[in-house]
Amino acid sequence: xxxxxxxxxxxxxxxxxxxxxxxxxxxxxxxxxxxxxxxxxxxxxxxxxxxxxxxxxxxxxxxxxxxxxxxxxxxxxxxxxxxxxxxxxxxxxxxxxxxxxxxxxxxxxxxxxxxxxxxxxxxxxxxxxxxxxxxxxxxxxxxxxxxxxxxxxxxxxxxxxxxxxxxxxxxxxxxxxxxxxxxxxxxxxxxxxxxxxxxxxxxxxxxxxxxxxxxxxxxxxxxxxxxxxxxxxxxxxxxxxxxxxxxxxxxxxxxxxxxxxxxxxxxxxxxxxxxxxxxxxxxxxxxxxxxxxxxxxxxxxxxxxxxxxxxxxxxxxxxxxxxxxxxxxxxxxxxxxxxxxxxxxxxxxxxxxxxxxxxxxxxxxxxxxxxxxxxxxxxxxxxxxxxxxxxxxxxxx
Ligand SMILES: *[C@@H]1O[C@H](CO)[C@@H](O)[C@H](O)[C@H]1NC(C)=O
Ligand SMILES: *[C@@H]1O[C@H](CO)[C@@H](O)[C@H](O)[C@H]1NC(C)=O
Ligand SMILES: *[C@@H]1O[C@H](CO)[C@@H](O)[C@H](O)[C@H]1NC(C)=O
Ligand SMILES: *[C@@H]1O[C@H](CO)[C@@H](O)[C@H](O)[C@H]1NC(C)=O
Ligand SMILES: *[C@@H]1O[C@H](CO)[C@@H](O)[C@H](O)[C@H]1NC(C)=O
Numbered sequence: 001x002x003x004x005x006x007x008x009x010x011x012x013x014x015x016x017x018x019x020x021x022x023x024x025x026x027x028x029x030x031x032x033x034x035x036x037x038x039x040x041x042x043x044x045x046x047x048x049x050x051x052x053x054x055x056x057x058x059x060x061x062x063x064x065x066x067x068x069x070x071x072x073x074x075x076x077x078x079x080x081x082x083x084x085x086x087x088x089x090x091x092x093x094x095x096x097x098x099x100x101x102x103x104x105x106x107x108x109x110x111x112x113x114x115x116x117x118x119x120x121x122x123x124x125x126x127x128x129x130x131x132x133x134x135x136x137x138x139x140x141x142x143x144x145x146x147x148x149x150x151x152x153x154x155x156x157x158x159x160x161x162x163x164x165x166x167x168x169x170x171x172x173x174x175x176x177x178x179x180x181x182x183x184x185x186x187x188x189x190x191x192x193x194x195x196x197x198x199x200x201x202x203x204x205x206x207x208x209x210x211x212x213x214x215x216x217x218x219x220x221x222x223x224x225x226x227x228x229x230x231x232x233x234x235x236x237x238x239x240x241x242x243x244x245x246x247x248x249x250x251x252x253x254x255x256x257x258x259x260x261x262x263x264x265x266x267x268x269x270x271x272x273x274x275x276x277x278x279x280x281x282x283x284x285x286x287x288x289x290x291x292x293x294x295x296x297x298x299x300x301x302x303x304x305x306x307x308x309x310x311x312x313x314x315x316x317x318x319x320x321x322x323x324x325x326x327x328x329x330x331x332x333x334x335x336x337x338x339x340x341x342x343x344x345x346x347x348x349x350x351x352x353x354x355x356x357x358x359x360x361x362x363x364x365x366x367x368x369x370x371x372x373x374x375x376x377x378x379x380x381x382x383x384x385x386x387x388x389x390x391x392x393x394x395x396x397x
């Protein structure tokens with residue numbers, strides 16, 4: 001009797017092993033290595049900037065995305081003054097044969113950097129672009145190559161170039177503006193009907209456990225009262241990832257899906273997620289200025305031909321300038337990237353990648369029923385478990 005029960009248990013365990021076969025091996029370290037140097041169109045940093053672009057393009061194609069390059073002109077300020085440069089947004093489309101209202105989702109991150117020492121090219125925004133690449137890789141692996149998911153809806157990954165709002169002063173128009181106004185809107189046939197929203201991943205590696213490392217200004221309190229209270233209870237530590245979202249219906253849906261997937265992982269973590277929903281009826285020019293330099297602003301403030309048409313978009317961020325930077329681990333000297341990537345920061349990054357990938361898989365794709373007959377990789381471990389547990393059953397008779 002007991003043997004039969006154990007046998008059944010073993011079978012159930014085996015079956016669940018087959019069903020749990022989503023590839024979620026996040027390899028963030030390897031990606032980060034490609035974004036540890038300054039990437040900027042000035043004499044000293046131009047080569048790294050081009051190299052980062054080429055790397056992203058190659059990776060997107062390798063994952064199976066359809067790659068498009070959106071070339072635009074903008075101006076940047078360098079030590080020699082202002083100059084016009086060509087920027088290139090790299091767009092990787094995972095197209096679906098049909099879409100429905102709210103179906104299309106965009107995930108984007110900047111790949112250029114400014115030339116400032118603080119927070120440096122790894123934090124802003126090397127971590128964000130590495131997370132974008134890993135999310136794209138894991139999504140495509142699961143929907144295109146593993147046979148475990150079928151993609152339903154179009155999902156677009158975009159690596160934005162030249163976020164001039166985060167460079168030193170200058171009138172240049174950022175890559176994100178060009179993407180929304182000159183690519184996305186045409187792609188959507190000039191209607192937001194099928195658009196579900198965008199995730200913008202900007203500065204996501206700075207987790208700071210020092211008390212009072214988080215900004216507690218009055219404007220922050222009035223804008224995000226709940227986050228402010230929860231920070232106060234935690235010694236105002238910068239130990240959370242923020243999801244900044246407008247309060248429209250589409251942004252709210254997308255945010256709820258991400259928050260749900262991020263928190264699904266119930267392991268105890270030394271950090272949390274803060275839902276930073278903006279007050280309803282807030283104008284984009286009233287938003288706390290530190291949260292308007294990221295590319296989300298071009299969705300929130302979308303204004304084709306003078307008519308305001310805000311598009312749904314979420315900013316996933318460690319709040320950037322609202323959080324103190326960690327001290328340099330190499331005491332003032334130039335640090336190799338791996339010195340910055342502590343276990344805690346890695347865990348912090350991985351949590352965002354998993355939250356995003358699970359959101360995309362659940363929202364943009366459908367799980368296919370397991371096919372135990374054919375995929376030997378999935379069935380062998382479960383057969384093995386059945387045998388081991390049956391043997392154990394013998395011992396306990
Ligand atoms: C950028 O400016 C250069 C020089 O004026 C011009 O040749 C080029 O076509 C422009 N590129 C775009 C994408 O507008
Ligand atoms: C997604 O695609 C699968 C497989 O083609 C289909 O069975 C399912 O109904 C689709 N889901 C939605 C929400 O359209
Ligand atoms: C835009 O219109 C074209 C042509 O009618 C159609 O094939 C395409 O699916 C539409 N795109 C979206 C995003 O709805
Ligand atoms: C603005 O209007 C012009 C002329 O009607 C049109 O060609 C253009 O696509 C519009 N721009 C946007 C972003 O809708
Ligand atoms: C295994 O999968 C391949 C490709 O999908 C298919 O052609 C083949 O018939 C399958 N074999 C079995 C035993 O189901």
